[in-house]
Amino acid sequence: MFIYGIAIFVAVIFVLGSSSKWARSFRGEKELGKRAGAVMSDDWSLEVISEVGSKKEPHHTFTKTNHPTTWGVRVLFAVLSVVVYVYVFPMFDDPKVSGGMVAYAAEIKWALLACLGYAAAYILAFEITLDGHELQAMSGFFRTKTYDLRDLKEVTENGPYEWKLYFTDRAPVRMMKSVVGVQTLRQHLSEVMQANRMEHARTARG
Numbered sequence: 001m002f003i004y005g006i007a008i009f010v011a012v013i014f015v016l017g018s019s020s021k022w023a024r025s026f027r028g029e030k031e032l033g034k035r036a037g038a039v040m041s042d043d044w045s046l047e048v049i050s051e052v053g054s055k056k057e058p059h060h061t062f063t064k065t066n067h068p069t070t071w072g073v074r075v076l077f078a079v080l081s082v083v084v085y086v087y088v089f090p091m092f093d094d095p096k097v098s099g100g101m102v103a104y105a106a107e108i109k110w111a112l113l114a115c116l117g118y119a120a121a122y123i124l125a126f127e128i129t130l131d132g133h134e135l136q137a138m139s140g141f142f143r144t145k146t147y148d149l150r151d152l153k154e155v156t157e158n159g160p161y162e163w164k165l166y167f168t169d170r171a172p173v174r175m176m177k178s179v180v181g182v183q184t185l186r187q188h189l190s191e192v193m194q195a196n197r198m199e200h201a202r203t204a205r206g
Contacts, residue, residue: 058181
């Protein structure tokens with residue numbers, strides 16, 4: 001059982017690494033909307049699974065447009081969590097597998113559970129909200145932060161699961177991109193960047 005568990009765990013890590021490597025193979029960070037011409041041949045990749053449901057229409061409420069996480073990324077994380085719980089957790093109780101870590105098995109399990117719980121809560125709660133010139137998204141500390149889209153300079157695709165947004169006079173912001181209506185959001189951000197560039201050029205000309 002432990003051998004099968006190790007094999008599955010290694011396979012999961014390999015697929016994660018393969019997806020990330022593919023996403024960076026064309027430059028690491030690609031400009032928004034300029035995806036490479038090559039298409040992934042592995043339809044079972046984690047990126048494809050996480051994007052299930054992304055083509056649905058976002059939720060509209062009055063002036064706001066809400067983009068919650070996709071069901072694909074939620075199910076993907078749930079499956080990975082079950083694999084960790086069923087196959088990885090028991091390994092810490094077996095001296096032949098974990099060696100000296102057996103004495104700290106309980107602490108390690110609680111730490112892993114805390115990490116899984118945090119990640120699950122974040123994935124379920126995360127959403128990107130557009131409201132006029134404002135973009136709102138939850139930070140890693142579960143605080144909703146507001147960004148002025150008029151200050152948006154550039155957006156790059158930082159790997160298969162997140163964007164990196166560059167604003168004027170602030171550090172780059174990372175955001176999960178496995179959200180409902182991702183194509184609509186991508187198009188909107190592209191239009192915002194184009195409008196900002198035109199406004200900047202007009203202002204520079206005086």
